Amino acid sequence: MWKKTTLENGLRIVTEEVPYVHSAVVGIWVKAGSRNENDKNHGISHLIEHLLFKGTEKRTAKQIAQELETVGGSINAFTTKEYTCYYAKVLDEHIDLAVDILADMFFNSLFDEQEIAKEKNVIIEEIKMYEDSPDELIHDLFAQTVLRNHPLGRTIIGTKESVNSITLSDILSYMNENYTPNNTVIAAAGNISHERIVDKLIKLFGSWTGNLVETPYLQPDHNSETVLIKKDTEQVQICLGVPGLPRDNDDTYTLYVLNNILGGGLSSRLFQEIRENQGLAYSIYSYHSSYNDGGLFTIYAGTSPEKFEEVVELVAKELYKCNKFGIGQEELERTKTQIKGNLLLSMESISNRMSRLGRTELCYGRIIPAEEIVEKTSKVTVSQVMDLVENLFRKDKFTLTALGPITKSLIIQDVLQAVGF
Numbered sequence: 001m002w003k004k005t006t007l008e009n010g011l012r013i014v015t016e017e018v019p020y021v022h023s024a025v026v027g028i029w030v031k032a033g034s035r036n037e038n039d040k041n042h043g044i045s046h047l048i049e050h051l052l053f054k055g056t057e058k059r060t061a062k063q064i065a066q067e068l069e070t071v072g073g074s075i076n077a078f079t080t081k082e083y084t085c086y087y088a089k090v091l092d093e094h095i096d097l098a099v100d101i102l103a104d105m106f107f108n109s110l111f112d113e114q115e116i117a118k119e120k121n122v123i124i125e126e127i128k129m130y131e132d133s134p135d136e137l138i139h140d141l142f143a144q145t146v147l148r149n150h151p152l153g154r155t156i157i158g159t160k161e162s163v164n165s166i167t168l169s170d171i172l173s174y175m176n177e178n179y180t181p182n183n184t185v186i187a188a189a190g191n192i193s194h195e196r197i198v199d200k201l202i203k204l205f206g207s208w209t210g211n212l213v214e215t216p217y218l219q220p221d222h223n224s225e226t227v228l229i230k231k232d233t234e235q236v237q238i239c240l241g242v243p244g245l246p247r248d249n250d251d252t253y254t255l256y257v258l259n260n261i262l263g264g265g266l267s268s269r270l271f272q273e274i275r276e277n278q279g280l281a282y283s284i285y286s287y288h289s290s291y292n293d294g295g296l297f298t299i300y301a302g303t304s305p306e307k308f309e310e311v312v313e314l315v316a317k318e319l320y321k322c323n324k325f326g327i328g329q330e331e332l333e334r335t336k337t338q339i340k341g342n343l344l345l346s347m348e349s350i351s352n353r354m355s356r357l358g359r360t361e362l363c364y365g366r367i368i369p370a371e372e373i374v375e376k377t378s379k380v381t382v383s384q385v386m387d388l389v390e391n392l393f394r395k396d397k398f399t400l401t402a403l404g405p406i407t408k409s410l411i412i413q414d415v416l417q418a419v420g421f
Contacts, residue, residue, distance in 0.1 A: 002357060002367050003194040010182030011205055014357045014367060015197055016189040018350060024095040024190030025351050026197075027087035028102055029358040032178035034081045034158075035151040035217070035291075041170050043158015046079040047123060048171060052086060053077070054115040056108040061115075064101060073098060079156050082291060083362055089351060092191035096200060103204040106179075111168060124160050134237045134403050135283070135302055142239035142298060142401040143289075145227045150220040152291055180210040187358030190350045220294040226400045226412045236308040236404030237300075240315055240412065242397040244288050244295030247363060253376040254384045255288055255297070258392075260335045261327055261385075262286045262318070263299055267338075269318050270299065278314065280307050292363070297392060305405045312400065312410065316419045323393050324420065326386050340374050395421040 002016040033045050053075075055061045068075050073090035075098075086105065088098035130136060140155045147153030186205070188197050222243040245255055263270040263286025274284050284301040303311045346352045347370050360368040400412035 002369070004361070004367065005194070005198045007181070007202065007206055009206065009208055010180075010211070011201075011208065012185045012361055013198055013201055014185060014187050014361050015192060015194045016353050016357060017192055017194065018190055018353065021191050021350055022092055023089060023350050024092045024098070024188065024192050025087060025089045025354040026095065026098050026102065026186065026188040027085050027354050027358050028106060029185040029187060029362045030084045030179055031082065031183045031212075031362050032174075033079055033083050034154055034156045036174075036178060037151060037154070040162070041166055041174060042154055042162035043123070043156075044166050044170060044174050045084055046157050047119065047163060047166060048175060049077045049079045049084050049086070050119045050123060051111060051116065051171070052105045052109050054119060055110050055112070056104045057110065058104055058108065059101070064105065067101060068094075068098065071097065075101065081152055081156060083359070085355075085358065087351075087354065095188070095190070095192055095197070099197075099200055099204065107204075107208075111171060113168060116168060116171070120163050120166075123157065123163050127157055127160055127163070130157060134231060134233050134235070138237035138239050138401065138403050139298070139300070141227070141229065141403060142241065142399070143296060145225065145401045146222055146241070146243065146296060146399045147220050147294075148223050150218065152220050152294065176210065178212065180212045181205070181208050183212040185358050185362045187354050187361065189353040189357060217293055220291075222294075222397070224397055224399050224413075226410065227402075228406045228409060229401070229403045230406055231403050233404045235302045236305050236402055236406060237302050238308070238311065238315075239298050239300050239401045240312065241296055241298035241399060242392050242394075244297040244392070245290060246293050246295055247290035249295075251384070251388050252290065253373070254380050254388045256339055256373075256377055257332065257335055257380045258322075258385055258388055259286050259288050259297070260339055261331060262322065264335075265338065267334075269322070270301075270315065273318055274301065274311060274314050278310075280304075280311050280314070305407065308402065308404070308406060309408060309410060312402075312412070312415055313419065316412075316415050316421070319393055320416070320420045323389055326389075327382060329382060332380070332382055332385065336378055336380065339377050343370050343373060346370075393421075 005013045071094045075088040077086040090098045144153045270284050274281050281301045281303045286299045289296045301311050395413055395416045398412050
């Protein structure tokens with residue numbers, strides 16, 4: 001069972017005790033990501049994530065990694081469009097060490113000018129590597145197409161120009177504005193004691209001050225068009241989709257079901273038709289990205305240049321079939337069982353338990369247990385799925401972005417109309 005304590009400064013601490021394991025995971029979650037940035041400091045959230053590993057007043061960068069690895073643990077971090085997380089996984093007996101190191105990084109990082117310059121170079125190499133990975137790049141190009149100049153449409157990593165322009169003053173100002181107690185959640189899961197964790201964190205974080213000045217998010221507008229980008233690659237990378245749902249929308253659980261039916265696994269409609277029946281793609285799937293005030297429902301496929309148009313048409317046909325003929329009760333029940341199984345199996349991971357605690361508390365202001373998701377998903381009906389399909393899959397809402405050696409032009413609305421939309 002999870003427990004929650006809020007310190008006087010607004011910092012939230014959430015834990016889940018799992019007494020039958022020998023591990024523990026702790027993470028610091030900050031509600032600051034790429035959508036909090038502007039054109040000038042684009043990429044600063046990701047840069048700060050890197051810099052917190054570059055040494056403190058007590059530890060060098062090598063010592064930060066070495067102290068945890070010596071006891072069999074690990075430490076890492078990631079940045080998303082709406083939050084950043086720093087986390088460590090250790091044997092339960094070393095949880096105090098993990099908390100100490102994370103707190104040291106969080107409060108005492110040196111931000112040495114030479115290290116900042118070196119890490120900018122590292123990130124620029126990361127950008128180059130990313131640009132050489134078209135199967136990853138296409139997803140950001142799709143978001144940029146749909147969301148245009150909105151912060152959610154920008155990449156998390158930044159650009160070479162924006163990363164190079166970020167100064168130490170920019171970094172300190174951004175952290176002062178966003179790295180505040182009431183904008184932060186510390187989550188822990190494993191063979192731990194809530195009370196002991198709280199006592200430890202009070203000593204390290206209890207005197208932390210600062211209050212986030214709430215700035216209303218800019219509501220995203222959605223753009224529908226076809227963007228075909230020529231690039232000398234072996235495959236054409238395809239993203240096709242529509243605006244989705246914000247994370248607290250009542251139809252979120254219905255969308256879980258719809259996504260799973262269309263492209264959520266090896267038995268999904270898209271995988272079975274395009275890979276298994278037609279042999280036109282190795283990788284094809286769908287996913288939904290939820291944000292505070294918007295979302296994207298996306299279908300991805302990678303295929304040979306000469307099969308590009310055929311794959312797009314087949315995807316459009318599957319969407320039309322879903323829209324026109326709906327789904328069956330047996331298919332609905334099967335996908336509910338699949339979602340339940342995947343979710344509960346994921347809870348076997350202590351890291352996943354910690355992530356669920358931190359992410360849901362940070363984004364929703366409450367813990368959403370796996371059991372609640374299972375319960376709400378189990379109540380989804382065929383009519384609810386079809387109402388959502390009718391609302392989402394409208395011809396004028398679709399956007400197509402493709403990247404590769406494209407020789408022929410097409411417009412997604414024309415393809416959709418040709419298959420019956």
